[in-house]
Amino acid sequence: MASAAQARTGGVAQAARELADGVLARDRRAIARAISQVEDATPIGRALLDGLFPHAGAAHRLGVTGPPGSGKSTLVNALAQLLRRRDARVAVLAVDPTSPFTGGAILGDRVRMPRAAGDEGFFVRSMASRGSVGGVSAATYEASEILAAAGFDWILIETVGVGQSELEIVELADSVLLVLVPESGDAVQVMKAGIMEIADLFVINKYDREGGDRLRRDISVAMELSDWRRPGGWLPPVHTTVARDDRGVDELLQAIDRHRDWLHQDPARWQEVRQTKLRRRMRVLLNRALLDRAWRAAQIEARLEADLPRIAARDVSPYAWIESVLEA
Amino acid sequence: MASAAQARTGGVAQAARELADGVLARDRRAIARAISQVEDATPIGRALLDGLFPHAGAAHRLGVTGPPGSGKSTLVNALAQLLRRRDARVAVLAVDPTSPFTGGAILGDRVRMPRAAGDEGFFVRSMASRGSVGGVSAATYEASEILAAAGFDWILIETVGVGQSELEIVELADSVLLVLVPESGDAVQVMKAGIMEIADLFVINKYDREGGDRLRRDISVAMELSDWRRPGGWLPPVHTTVARDDRGVDELLQAIDRHRDWLHQDPARWQEVRQTKLRRRMRVLLNRALLDRAWRAAQIEARLEADLPRIAARDVSPYAWIESVLEA
Numbered sequence: 064m065a066s067a068a069q070a071r072t073g074g075v076a077q078a079a080r081e082l083a084d085g086v087l088a089r090d091r092r093a094i095a096r097a098i099s100q101v102e103d104a105t106p107i108g109r110a111l112l113d114g115l116f117p118h119a120g121a122a123h124r125l126g127v128t129g130p131p132g133s134g135k136s137t138l139v140n141a142l143a144q145l146l147r148r149r150d151a152r153v154a155v156l157a158v159d160p161t162s163p164f165t166g167g168a169i170l171g172d173r174v175r176m177p178r179a180a181g182d183e184g185f186f187v188r189s190m191a192s193r194g195s196v197g198g199v200s201a202a203t204y205e206a207s208e209i210l211a212a213a214g215f216d217w218i219l220i221e222t223v224g225v226g227q228s229e230l231e232i233v234e235l236a237d238s239v240l241l242v243l244v245p246e247s248g249d250a251v252q253v254m255k256a257g258i259m260e261i262a263d264l265f266v267i268n269k270y271d272r273e274g275g276d277r278l279r280r281d282i283s284v285a286m287e288l289s290d291w292r293r294p295g296g297w298l299p300p301v302h303t304t305v306a307r308d309d310r311g312v313d314e315l316l317q318a319i320d321r322h323r324d325w326l327h328q329d330p331a332r333w334q335e336v337r338q339t340k341l342r343r344r345m346r347v348l349l350n351r352a353l354l355d356r357a358w359r360a361a362q363i364e365a366r367l368e369a370d371l372p373r374i375a376a377r378d379v380s381p382y383a384w385i386e387s388v389l390e391a
Numbered sequence: 392m393a394s395a396a397q398a399r400t401g402g403v404a405q406a407a408r409e410l411a412d413g414v415l416a417r418d419r420r421a422i423a424r425a426i427s428q429v430e431d432a433t434p435i436g437r438a439l440l441d442g443l444f445p446h447a448g449a450a451h452r453l454g455v456t457g458p459p460g461s462g463k464s465t466l467v468n469a470l471a472q473l474l475r476r477r478d479a480r481v482a483v484l485a486v487d488p489t490s491p492f493t494g495g496a497i498l499g500d501r502v503r504m505p506r507a508a509g510d511e512g513f514f515v516r517s518m519a520s521r522g523s524v525g526g527v528s529a530a531t532y533e534a535s536e537i538l539a540a541a542g543f544d545w546i547l548i549e550t551v552g553v554g555q556s557e558l559e560i561v562e563l564a565d566s567v568l569l570v571l572v573p574e575s576g577d578a579v580q581v582m583k584a585g586i587m588e589i590a591d592l593f594v595i596n597k598y599d600r601e602g603g604d605r606l607r608r609d610i611s612v613a614m615e616l617s618d619w620r621r622p623g624g625w626l627p628p629v630h631t632t633v634a635r636d637d638r639g640v641d642e643l644l645q646a647i648d649r650h651r652d653w654l655h656q657d658p659a660r661w662q663e664v665r666q667t668k669l670r671r672r673m674r675v676l677l678n679r680a681l682l683d684r685a686w687r688a689a690q691i692e693a694r695l696e697a698d699l700p701r702i703a704a705r706d707v708s709p710y711a712w713i714e715s716v717l718e719a
Contacts, residue, residue: 116709117705341703348713354678354681357685381673
């Protein structure tokens with residue numbers, strides 16, 4: 064006789080199998096529901112990922128990042144349209160920052176890419192970046208796995224901002240495109256943001272505005288001076304676009320193609336690149352799982368609420384409190 | 392007879408006590424060494440923080456954040472000079488982004504604030520933001536505790552970027568100043584970055600450049616429309632500066648003073664604000680400790696290296712692997 068727990072597990076496994084079948088059959092509603100499951104970190108989501116894992120190898124993941132106002136969404140849309148004209152199946156994951164107060168995404172699908180509607184080979188999804196540890200990276204990576212299993216050839220992952228979490232795009236994407244604008248300042252300021260090293264390709268968007276040419280020269284010089292070549296010999300090119308008018312986007316896509324080809328040219332290099340990214344990704348996924356388990360096992364939430372007033376009053380040191388939790 | 396472990400613990404405790412005495416005596420070299428200990432997360436650092444905790448209550452922590460190139464360093468320097476003229480003791484913590492490849496900070500103390508040299512009431516320190524979980528927040532918070540215990544009246548914490556990690560400034564700082572520039576785009580783009588909600592004060596720096604007035608109006612309108620008032624009734628003001636020429640900085644500092652006064656006006660509100668920030672901070676500190684312990688206990692590093700090739704070859708699912716680690 065099956066126990067209640069076994070029945071529950073069985074139910075989860077079956078629901079996950081059905082959802083996985085839907086994803087593999089490229090059913091849009093199944094894909095959307097599958098992404099919601101991994102976003103909410105449900106047991107069905109976890110089982111689903113296990114089932115889809117062997118099928119998620121083929122897509123090329125392009126990460127697009129840069130400061131707010133640099134026109135990333137417009138550029139991603141323009142690239143997606145070009146890829147669609149080649150008959151490639153394209154998915155867009157747009158990681159929206161989460162409001163630290165409401166917990167919700169600030170932008171939703173509604174304001175994004177109206178052209179996705181009605182096109183079976185084009186899928187768009189906004190994801191909230193959560194405040195949680197590894198939240199951006201884990202859920203976005205998992206969503207990209209689902210999309211890869213659903214047979215999308217290209218997955219464009221757009222993230223807003225230039226902070227620490229944006230470095231996670233390196234783990235998610237095969238190619239990283241850094242979008243700047245003429246007003247992004249000189250190359251030293253770009254380097255200060257810590258984002259120059261993550262780019263496989265640079266693009267200066269809104270290039271019709273003043274200062275673009277200077278920035279382009281600055282970046283090129285900075286790269287040569289600092290020997291900015293990636294392991295294996297890739298030197299990130301600097302492209303220029305006016306995405307709103309589709310100017311320069313074709314050339315940019317050709318450069319992205321070249322980076323993809325370069326990655327696959329040498330099987331040993333490709334394996335090393337993938338393994339390096341996977342190592343970082345595994346850390347993020349594992350850490351999330353470890354914390355999740357620890358918080359539940361030690362009932363940390365309740366403990367913290369009970370002890371917080373004494374820590375706030377500086378009667379108990381945070382470090383002594385942490386030690387007491389670690390012992391428990 | 393003391394065991395080797397006890398002797399080691401005794402040595403750590405004594406070293407921490409000596410360093411704590413140096414910090415409380417406001418010895419600059421002791422302060423610098425103490426910050427290095429917490430940056431490196433050493434046992435001495437942890438013991439030190441425990442000892443300094445009761446002494447770290449008084450300082451006002453001002454967080455300064457905003458996109459790269461907005462002139463945060465210049466503004467922070469100008470504010471620090473003004474505070475020094477009041478005879479307030481001022482410390483600056485500049486969180487520099489860490490290179491994801493070399494692991495080092497991209498900028499160092501060298502390029503920052505030459506005026507700190509020779510002034511006993513002015514202390515400047517750059518911190519690398521690490522890639523680790525809660526790295527920015529934990530080490531920077533701990534450094535600010537040391538500086539508060541060392542009797543600094545103001546601690547200015549400058550962080551680069553507008554990504555998720557920058558939201559952590561909310562936990563670190565009593566007042567958060569968001570620095571924008573005329574080119575930051577319209578208010579919708581600023582909101583997209585998810586940073587508008589974290590600001591207690593806005594400043595548009597480089598206000599002599601085109602577009603500043605429009606941005607100022609946009610933000611004011613957006614705040615009124617969305618009822619951007621903080622719990623307790625604080626409505627973030629929008630100031631304008633040209634920090635390079637010291638223009639508007641005095642008025643900005645007066646606004647920061649007003650926010651500080653407002654925080655302390657109502658003891659119940661002050662307690663609630665501090666407790667909310669502390670709750671988030673405790674989560675970060677605890678998570679770091681939990682992960683640190685788990686990785687060491689389960690020898691995860693070695694396990695990951697051994698199994699990575701099979702995961703990369705998609706022979707083993709990442710989720711199955713994580714389950715196997717959690718079991719161990």
